[in-house]
Amino acid sequence: PPTIRLSDYQQPEFWIETVDLHFKLHPTQTRVRSRIAFKGNTDRTDGPHDLRLHGQDLKLISASINSTALKADEILIDAEGLSIPADLVPQDGFLWECEVETNPQANTSLNGLYMSNGMYCTQCEAEGFRKITYYLDRPDVMAVFTVEIEGDVPVLLSNGNNLGDGKWHDPWPKPAYLFALVAGDLVSYDDHFTTMNGREVELQIYVRPGDESKCAYAMDSLKRSMRWDETEYGREYDLNLFMIVAVDDFNMGAMENKGLNIFNSKYVLASPKTATDRDYELIEGIIAHEYFHNWTGNRITCRDWFQLCLKEGLTVYRDQQFSGDARSHAVNRIENVLQLRARQFREDAGPLAHPVRPEEYIEINNFYTATVYEKGAEVIGMLHSLVGADNYRKALDLYFERHDGQACTIEDWIKVFEDACNTDLSQFALWYSQAGTPRITVTEDFSGDTLTLTFTQTNPDTPGQTGKKPQVVPIRTGFLSPDGSEAAPEQLLVLDAGLKSFEINGLVDKPTLSLLRGFSAPVVLERQITNAERAFLLTHDSDPFNQWEAGRDYALSLLQGMILNDADVDPAFPKAMRAVAVNEALDPAFRALVLSLPSEDALAQAIFEQGTSPDPDAIYAARQTLAKAVATELSGDLQGLYSDLATPGPYTPDAEAAGKRSLRGAVLALISHVEADCATAKAQFAAADNMTEQLSALSTLIRHDQGDAEVQAFYDQWQADRLVIDKWFTVQVASAPADKAVDVARALTQHKDFDWKNPNRYRSLIAGFAMMNLAGFHRKDGAGYEFFADWLIKLDPVNPQTTARMCGGFETWRRYDASREQLMQAQLQRIADLPDLSKDTAEIVGKILN
Ligand code: B3K
Ligand code: ZN
Numbered sequence: 026p027p028t029i030r031l032s033d034y035q036q037p038e039f040w041i042e043t044v045d046l047h048f049k050l051h052p053t054q055t056r057v058r059s060r061i062a063f064k065g066n067t068d069r070t071d072g073p074h075d076l077r078l079h080g081q082d083l084k085l086i087s088a089s090i091n092s093t094a095l096k097a098d099e100i101l102i103d104a105e106g107l108s109i110p111a112d113l114v115p116q117d118g119f120l121w122e123c124e125v126e127t128n129p130q131a132n133t134s135l136n137g138l139y140m141s142n143g144m145y146c147t148q149c150e151a152e153g154f155r156k157i158t159y160y161l162d163r164p165d166v167m168a169v170f171t172v173e174i175e176g177d178v179p180v181l182l183s184n185g186n187n188l189g190d191g192k193w194h195d196p197w198p199k200p201a202y203l204f205a206l207v208a209g210d211l212v213s214y215d216d217h218f219t220t221m222n223g224r225e226v227e228l229q230i231y232v233r234p235g236d237e238s239k240c241a242y243a244m245d246s247l248k249r250s251m252r253w254d255e256t257e258y259g260r261e262y263d264l265n266l267f268m269i270v271a272v273d274d275f276n277m278g279a280m281e282n283k284g285l286n287i288f289n290s291k292y293v294l295a296s297p298k299t300a301t302d303r304d305y306e307l308i309e310g311i312i313a314h315e316y317f318h319n320w321t322g323n324r325i326t327c328r329d330w331f332q333l334c335l336k337e338g339l340t341v342y343r344d345q346q347f348s349g350d351a352r353s354h355a356v357n358r359i360e361n362v363l364q365l366r367a368r369q370f371r372e373d374a375g376p377l378a379h380p381v382r383p384e385e386y387i388e389i390n391n392f393y394t395a396t397v398y399e400k401g402a403e404v405i406g407m408l409h410s411l412v413g414a415d416n417y418r419k420a421l422d423l424y425f426e427r428h429d430g431q432a433c434t435i436e437d438w439i440k441v442f443e444d445a446c447n448t449d450l451s452q453f454a455l456w457y458s459q460a461g462t463p464r465i466t467v468t469e470d471f472s473g474d475t476l477t478l479t480f481t482q483t484n485p486d487t488p489g490q491t492g493k494k495p496q497v498v499p500i501r502t503g504f505l506s507p508d509g510s511e512a513a514p515e516q517l518l519v520l521d522a523g524l525k526s527f528e529i530n531g532l533v534d535k536p537t538l539s540l541l542r543g544f545s546a547p548v549v550l551e552r553q554i555t556n557a558e559r560a561f562l563l564t565h566d567s568d569p570f571n572q573w574e575a576g577r578d579y580a581l582s583l584l585q586g587m588i589l590n591d592a593d594v595d596p597a598f599p600k601a602m603r604a605v606a607v608n609e610a611l612d613p614a615f616r617a618l619v620l621s622l623p624s625e626d627a628l629a630q631a632i633f634e635q636g637t638s639p640d641p642d643a644i645y646a647a648r649q650t651l652a653k654a655v656a657t658e659l660s661g662d663l664q665g666l667y668s669d670l671a672t673p674g675p676y677t678p679d680a681e682a683a684g685k686r687s688l689r690g691a692v693l694a695l696i697s698h699v700e701a702d703c704a705t706a707k708a709q710f711a712a713a714d715n716m717t718e719q720l721s722a723l724s725t726l727i728r729h730d731q732g733d734a735e736v737q738a739f740y741d742q743w744q745a746d747r748l749v750i751d752k753w754f755t756v757q758v759a760s761a762p763a764d765k766a767v768d769v770a771r772a773l774t775q776h777k778d779f780d781w782k783n784p785n786r787y788r789s790l791i792a793g794f795a796m797m798n799l800a801g802f803h804r805k806d807g808a809g810y811e812f813f814a815d816w817l818i819k820l821d822p823v824n825p826q827t828t829a830r831m832c833g834g835f836e837t838w839r840r841y842d843a844s845r846e847q848l849m850q851a852q853l854q855r856i857a858d859l860p861d862l863s864k865d866t867a868e869i870v871g872k873i874l875n
Pocket of ligand 1: 150277279280281318393
């Protein structure tokens with residue numbers, strides 16, 4: 026398969042003005058008729074051009090140009106589409122009419138038109154529309170769509186305004202990737218919204234009959250998102266109808282099709298008994314994300330797929346702002362940084378590293394990555410802090426004004442900031458083109474009343490990129506006096522060179538530095554700091570992110586010492602943890618985050634960066650020892666905390682109640698380290714009236730190998746609820762003791778409910794095992810690797826997109842000792858050698874092996 030390059034971009038030979046689609050739905054023989062008004066592209070003076078249309082897995086029934094039927098020998102069909110020779114194609118414009126047949130039932134890729142539990146559904150981003158009909162399936166071709174659907178089902182939906190009888194019209198020109206069709210036996214949960222200019226918008230969430238009672242939270246999140254986009258960005262909704270559909274078989278979280286968002290049912294349906302606090306939080310964030318795409322993605326879209334971060338980075342940034350406003354900025358920031366480090370830093374440090382705006386790909390679906398999304402959002406956060414809030418708003422206003430209705434590039438985006446803020450961003454733009462996480466060091470020199478800070482920056486090599494230039498790194502810095510107060514006003518130090526010094530004058534004592542407050546740049550900061558300074562920051566820093574970071578960094582350094590040098594637990598650490606745990610002035614959600622130790626994967630990465638191969642069993646053991654030490658220090662407080670943190674009355678999903686439950690969950694985990702029989706967890710499991718508490722109890726019990734009866738009871742209670750049964754699969758493989766995990770996972774693949782073609786179910790078990798149980802996956806004999814590879818091989822022919830994404834489980838193979846490395850390499854090679862491997866998986870496995 027060819028490599029697609031940004032540098033090869035050319036405008037299309039033709040544009041499309043209008044598209045009329047007619048669907049006659051049938052599970053195995055759906056007929057699609059299209060009438061497409063093409064016009065010539067006057068910028069392409071290199072004609073005359075053949076008509077080249079994308080198309081995949083289509084049976085062509087007929088085609089004509091300006092009502093003249095094309096003969097079979099006038100149409101050249103290949104695996105990627107069709108071509109009509111230029112002499113048959115009026116170069117300034119023509120009407121294309123075509124009929125094709127597709128088989129939605131046979132489409133297991135969940136890309137294009139497919140079926141999920143008897144319901145018709147589409148997924149067109151990035152390149153799924155070409156599986157529906159022949160088209161110019163590229164985002165810079167924007168057209169007005171009119172759709173008519175005939176089918177033997179009660180509900181027939183598409184984008185835009187409902188004209189009745191299965192007919193739809195979307196007045197906003199859009200690229201084909203935003204097209205959607207849904208048809209099936211669905212019911213809707215309805216509401217309405219009045220926009221800032223007084224327009225009435227009908228809101229509908231479509232679900233399978235029986236699920237109507239689980240839509241309230243998604244609807245509430247939608248209305249709050251709509252209001253927020255008005256007040257914070259001045260963006261009003263632009264159709265009189267907004268629909269969300271929940272489907273069970275979906276490759277990702279959700280999709281922002283114009284006026285008809287399609288969601289993985291996991292991110293719509295919620296009730297206290299079946300959804301955890303984390304589920305509620307994700308529903309709120311993803312509903313907001315997809316809604317925000319209406320302006321950042323749909324009204325202004327991407328010129329080509331290399332510009333993906335234009336819509337994704339910005340929309341993630343916007344949904345993070347929204348969630349911060351809706352909940353707690355501090356807690357959200359910490360959670361986002363945990364994710365960023367776990368997924369994006371890991372990606373940036375390994376064989377799949379690529380810039381926020383990649384320059385080449387084989388399969389674009391492989392680039393919906395943490396780098397494009399999460400690092401893309403970090404880059405916007407840095408822009409925001411560099412230009413300031415007022416300038417940021419000015420730039421965004423200009424962006425919407427200048428580019429509404431266009432398909433844009435990162436250059437357009439940067440130019441808007443340069444023009445609105447009167448600044449030069451050429452160096453800043455390196456964040457979009459250079460891969461890898463910059464590493465920053467700092468030295469401090471205090472003399473007289475002056476502190477001199479000297480920063481260095483190194484920009485590590487990544488696959489295909491060496492000799493990088495220094496980037497612009499905004500470092501928010503605080504200066505703490507010995508009594509914990511701010512000795513000088515906080516500053517934004519902008520490191521824009523490989524080496525740079527800053528002077529801070531008028532200080533009485535040498536301050537303790539609070540560096541990179543709020544995690545103001547996605548970098549690794551290396552500093553010389555003592556445990557006493559860490560404890561001081563954990564107690565006194567007024568920046569909650571850095572307060573948390575001090576505790577995290579403290580734990581990380583202790584654990585590394587325990588793992589690598591057999592160090593004993595530093596008794597000051599449990600004391601510092603206790604001080605936070607019992608400090609009622611602090612938000613419970615924040616306290617829970619402080620109490621949670623660095624993940625096993627984070628420790629493995631940190632140890633690897635020190636130049637040693639991490640031992641997963643030693644990592645597991647050290648975390649256990651440290652947790653036990655904290656639990657012992659807190660033993661006198663735990664039962665009191667546990668009962669004080671109970672949230673009386675009916676369950677509510679708000680951040681405050683969720684925060685208490687999260688701290689209570691952390692306390693429960695500590696209690697079970699000092700309680701022989703896990704009695705508290707057992708009692709919590711039996712009494713729980715909500716999924717958060719039921720699941721945290723179950724996970725604790727499994728971790729301590731005490732949960733057999735509860736595992737069965739949970740299944741008996743929830744077997745009819747697929748989203749809960751997904752959790753049941755995950756908790757068993759993720760929490761199983763390391764030596765048992767592969768066997769548990771293997772046995773569960775035999776369970777009658779392991780419907781592996783459903784992506785949620787597949788991920789719940791296979792990714793739950795490979796990504797959430799470090800020591801289990803890395804069992805010495807390689808059984809975990811073999812099991813994981815077997816299942817990647819099995820899924821690839823059925824669903825390449827999900828398979829390729831899951832291969833990330835092997836992305837860290839070079840971290841480990843020679844024996845594990847060889848075992849993983851052998852499995853990767855076994856996959857790479859398959860004769861019919863999809864290009865999706867081939868691209869990822871090829872890169873991982875290189
Ligand atoms: N834009 C979609 C993701 C499409 C993924 C295609 N492989 C969801 C989102 O980012 O909002
Ligand atoms: Zn998105």
